[in-house]
Amino acid sequence: MSKKNIALLAGGYTGEYEVSINSAKNIAANLDAEKYNVYTILINRDRWFFQSDGEAVDVDKNDFSLTLNGSKILFDSAFITIHGTPGEDGKIQGYLDMLGIPYNTCDATTSAITMNKAYTKALVQGVPNLHAAKSVKLFKSDMHDVGTIAAALKFPLFVKPNNGGSSVGMSKVHSVAELPAALEKAFHEDSQILVEEFIKGREFSQGIARLNGKLVVLPATEIISSKEFFDYEAKYTPGVTQEITPADLPAEKNKIIADILTEVYLRLNCRGMVRIDFILDEQTGDFYFIEVNTTPGQSANSLIPQQVRAAGMSVQEFYGNIVEGSF
Template structure:
């Protein structure tokens, strides 16, 4: 009998448009002979599935089921492809835990924690060979004195970003003092990001993104890294999602020592944060020192056709459909 899979997409932030692209790509790759797939949209005003006839069917939030005609569809697993809140910050995971529905992503606590960039860095700070850029975490109560706090602690240039955002939404590279107030306001006011801002000192070096996942057999597998070279000032929203603005090299040109060091650190990050399913870790190798600098972790990485994880899965020698099936089967055995 086919597994019934709720392919969860949408969301409450500007990342919803990426979620729809991710879920569409995943849907195309999954084996329809093995899985019965129901895309489920999570929106602020409603949760629903649209059937082949274009009819919108509401989700029963008591048990996340669908009533189609006289038939009730109950799911075996939720495949979460919802970037941002509520799919990446632990809210949806907590709900699924409460109703007993397995899901493919990290748990509620890990998801909530890793959505907070400042808190994540604090937990990872003592991992051997891992370096953390100097930073200041600002809350809404700090807003009036935010410029002073940053200038007192950090040296230009800065990266200013929402502490709980994704897809580089609300992020600015600040090279001159006069740019800082506008950058802070942009980050503080980014929708549904909690009115917290992380400001970091800029690290000069090569930028990489690398996935890791636990398969159905319980093995922790590190995928080949991708090097990111962009024509933009930094790897912003446009660079991530507009073809031609970024050169992405998969597998990245790294020495054996660099590959082994990165894999060791990334596995330790996965274990330290008690991750499940797939995650992606972004990092710099600092110019001149070759030090590994943590940027951030993404617990529901983008799965559009040009996204890093599909590139890395292919470079590893897997088909995307087999990869997503591993995530589903792993979630069912946890």
């Protein structure tokens, strides 16, 4: 059996560039070398290139190929592990679609929609047992009357960029007086923002993937942060956040959550592996939707690899399944 050529796409245009590089290293180390030739291609605003023996070789974007030592390499599939734009928002997916090259993630439409928190919330509305925090969406070009916002929603509020890539630009606000600064901070990151009611409860993040044609819900991870909420610092500073995999949840809760995750995955037409973040309201025990992550982090300690190991699967077999599922 001839080996397949896999283009592992990493980098991107956001602050999570380094996180993406770490994801790619872990994926490359865990793809079966007997089945796949893996080429890590770095994508940034200036160029798309492959490091070969210390030298950068540019990708020919006409047919998404590399020429190494005089021979042209075409790819059987792309494994996208870019967090944020252009790998999580559908742009790379649209390019690969036009060339007829399969890839591991959701399609261009689903990737673009799930990057937008407000649109995603609208689409998962009505999933049985799933709730969404009450929210208001604001555009930078509009006038923002804090009095109107304060009248529509109950404090404390979360102010966050609508663009779903990372946790930068978020604030938790306890009073009207704090709103203007929080709006400004979020608008610094995005031209659309979301102001939503804060749901107090336990926070979880859980993977779901199509493996050998079947949907498999991975064990949940509970995220316990010593900060007031899980922001960029809490995410990437050692010791600020505890991650417990598998989460301590009763069997009947796990069953309800698995059903919700499956319905969200199908309704949004997801592909490959995604991670869904949610909160269990401490008062009601209801499940509140936060967001869907369509290119979740894959460094060795990231949540999905933790969950794969907790499910008793090998990470190598898992990634192999994801690649095979792309064909």
